[in-house]
Amino acid sequence: MSSITEAKAAIASLDGSDLGGRELRVKFSADMVTGRKNAEALNTAPKKDIVFESPHKVYVGNLAWSVRPEDLREHFSQFGTVVSTRVLYDRKRGKNRVYGFLSFSSADELKAAMETSGSVFHGRTLLVREVINREEQ
Known part of the structure; x- marks a missing residue:
């Protein structure tokens, strides 16, 4: 809530x-x-930020170790409204993993973002795929 x-x-x-x-x-x-x-x-505010995700979600792989969620948001905002960004963090190693997730506000924005698969971002070739919700299948 x-x-x-x-x-x-x-x-x-x-x-x-x-x-x-x-x-x-x-x-x-x-x-x-x-x-x-x-x-x-x-009556206190939540301790953790609430992340709202849309059903228009992509997986972004082959990221550089230094990529932050803000970097992904900035890069992918050229395709539309980025609802959420997340780069997974490996606590054991103490650094980011090489993949993340983004949510967009519409299917058209998601399709435009998927067309960037194969482009170079922070010196790495991006792999962008649509996330399939298994509950809907």
């Missing part, structure tokens, strides 16, 4: 409802962790 008001509305409408013959229990995560309401935790 994007606000405490939306979360309270979701709890009010879903808690105790039936899903597939089972009763749903919907509570704030602070309630589940401590077993009691933690008003301070419920």
